[in-house]
Amino acid sequence: MVLAYYVTIVILSIICCALYYVKKRDYYSVNYTLIFILAIISQISYLAIALSRNAREALLANKILYIGGCYLILIGLFLVFSLCKIIIPKWVKFLMFAFASLVYACVLSSGYSDLFYKSFDIRIENGVAVMVKEYGPLHNLFLAEIAIFLVMTFAALIYGWFKNPNVSRINLLIGGFMQIFSIFAYFIGRSITTEIEWMALADLVDEIGFLIIMDRIGLYKVDDLVSPSILNDGHTGYISLDFKKRYLSATEVAKKYFPEMAKNLADKEIEDEKLRGLFESWVEEFKTDRVSKTHIYRRGEFIYAIRVSYLYDGKRKRGYLLEIADDTAHQQHLEGIEQYNMNLNRELQVKTKLIEELTFKNKLIDNLDD
Numbered sequence: 001m002v003l004a005y006y007v008t009i010v011i012l013s014i015i016c017c018a019l020y021y022v023k024k025r026d027y028y029s030v031n032y033t034l035i036f037i038l039a040i041i042s043q044i045s046y047l048a049i050a051l052s053r054n055a056r057e058a059l060l061a062n063k064i065l066y067i068g069g070c071y072l073i074l075i076g077l078f079l080v081f082s083l084c085k086i087i088i089p090k091w092v093k094f095l096m097f098a099f100a101s102l103v104y105a106c107v108l109s110s111g112y113s114d115l116f117y118k119s120f121d122i123r124i125e126n127g128v129a130v131m132v133k134e135y136g137p138l139h140n141l142f143l144a145e146i147a148i149f150l151v152m153t154f155a156a157l158i159y160g161w162f163k164n165p166n167v168s169r170i171n172l173l174i175g176g177f178m179q180i181f182s183i184f185a186y187f188i189g190r191s192i193t194t195e196i197e198w199m200a201l202a203d204l205v206d207e208i209g210f211l212i213i214m215d216r217i218g219l220y221k222v223d224d225l226v227s228p229s230i231l232n233d234g235h236t237g238y239i240s241l242d243f244k245k246r247y248l249s250a251t252e253v254a255k256k257y258f259p260e261m262a263k264n265l266a267d268k269e270i271e272d273e274k275l276r277g278l279f280e281s282w283v284e285e286f287k288t289d290r291v292s293k294t295h296i297y298r299r300g301e302f303i304y305a306i307r308v309s310y311l312y313d314g315k316r317k318r319g320y321l322l323e324i325a326d327d328t329a330h331q332q333h334l335e336g337i338e339q340y341n342m343n344l345n346r347e348l349q350v351k352t353k354l355i356e357e358l359t360f361k362n363k364l365i366d367n368l369d370d
Contacts, residue, residue, distance in 0.1 A: 016039075016211060017039075039206060041064065041067055042067075045065035053129065055120060056111075058120075120134070165265045166249060175213070237256070239322040245269065247264045248267070248311075253324075254322075283320050296327070302326060
């Protein structure tokens with residue numbers, strides 16, 4: 001039964017890796033790839049430990065397992081920073097990576113010194129090997145790494161929730177659940193039973209969680225779904241909505257045109273009632289007619305041309321995309337032409353009337369002469 005637990009997790013982990021490969025987009029961070037590589041290494045290592053028949057085999061598998069143990073939580077933290085749109089200096093990232101590497105160097109000392117493990121052995125329970133370890137002083141460094149990175153992860157999630165309205169609350173909740181489950185697996189799960197490693201399940205939960213986040217993250221990266229050449233012109237902005245017409249994200253140009261979007265919460269309806277009504281009416285018209293029409297919207301001194309289309313992630317329709325272009329100069333030019341034509345028409349009418357009056361007077365004079 002215990003062996004079936006590890007085999008099942010390995011199979012599910014392989015499925016998750018396959019799904020990741022299918023879902024992968026160019027705009028995904030390389031950290032997502034590292035997450036799935038480290039997770040599958042960890043899952044196979046748990047299985048290898050369970051199948052070990054002597055302490056040396058188990059120790060080797062355990063050293064490989066700690067690659068995920070030391071680096072998976074760090075890569076997950078970098079991804080949380082990315083989700084929360086927190087930019088940290090490169091030298092800070094280097095120090096964090098160096099700290100994780102130092103911890104892993106301590107792990108590699110096991111079997112050669114008693115600093116990380118004072119002693120280790122295996123016992124066979126239900127046909128499966130279970131490592132029996134007595135921790136040395138350097139193991140506290142690994143616990144410190146977990147504690148520090150978990151605290152930083154929760155701090156980033158809280159910052160993203162309260163300080164960055166454009167960050168998806170659903171993605172933050174998924175990230176928070178993954179961290180809480182990891183804490184439960186490492187610190188509480190072992191007190192429930194030592195027959196299985198709960199962290200194997202926690203790593204699988206992380207894979208599933210990041211798959212869900214990956215499936216959603218394209219909705220909030222409208223910049224990556226639009227041609228860079230169009231974005232770089234500085235005159236066209238984009239606002240993305242989901243199929244329920246809830247706000248997802250906006251480019252910087254769109255936020256300049258509509259400052260309300262900068263404060264609007266992701267996954268929530270548009271707070272400004274006037275804009276919400278306009279956007280919803282245009283979307284409904286697009287859904288009904290299946291044709292993208294240009295809507296002219298005046299806002300102060302500016303005139304915007306707005307078109308509605310589908311928001312695509314690859315070939316999948318994920319919502320609606322509002323393309324907003326500053327059409328002020330063009331519209332003013334058209335208005336100028338229209339005004340010129342109107343003035344010309346008035347002048348023509350005045351001249352026509354004058355000609356008619358002169359013609360009438362000439363006829364009247366001719367009649368009097370007769």
